[in-house]
Amino acid sequence: MPRSLACLLCLIFTLSACAGVSDASAAELHVLARNPEGVRTDDPAWLSKLSQASGVPVRFAAAVSARRAAYRIACDPDTDSCSVALSRLAASGLLDQIETEGRKTLPSPPASATLH
Numbered sequence: 001m002p003r004s005l006a007c008l009l010c011l012i013f014t015l016s017a018c019a020g021v022s023d024a025s026a027a028e029l030h031v032l033a034r035n036p037e038g039v040r041t042d043d044p045a046w047l048s049k050l051s052q053a054s055g056v057p058v059r060f061a062a063a064v065s066a067r068r069a070a071y072r073i074a075c076d077p078d079t080d081s082c083s084v085a086l087s088r089l090a091a092s093g094l095l096d097q098i099e100t101e102g103r104k105t106l107p108s109p110p111a112s113a114t115l116h
Helices: 003-019 044-054 081-092
Strands: 028-034 058-063 068-073 097-105
Touching: 028 081, 044 058, 044 081, 068 081, 081 097
Parallel strands: none
Antiparallel strands: 028 068, 028 097, 058 068
């Protein structure tokens, strides 16, 4: 195979892999929250309630203790969408305490990408 054709195919595959990045890898805000007694923090029904209250998807990240958990809120920390989502979540009364971690998750490279 001629070298120029191989380079062209490599470029096409690379571009198609980049185009395949989904919205699931969009920026997220990490928060720590104190949950009410007896709530299972990774329960899909609980996450659905949090998502409805905030107006954006909320995903479980990790348990910190029996009542504290880390969550990922699907919003862009560089826009007002996160402050609106946090305000709605706080006003809902579902969580006893909410703290932002002050860091954001950026989109990760496609699984097929290799770093040198």
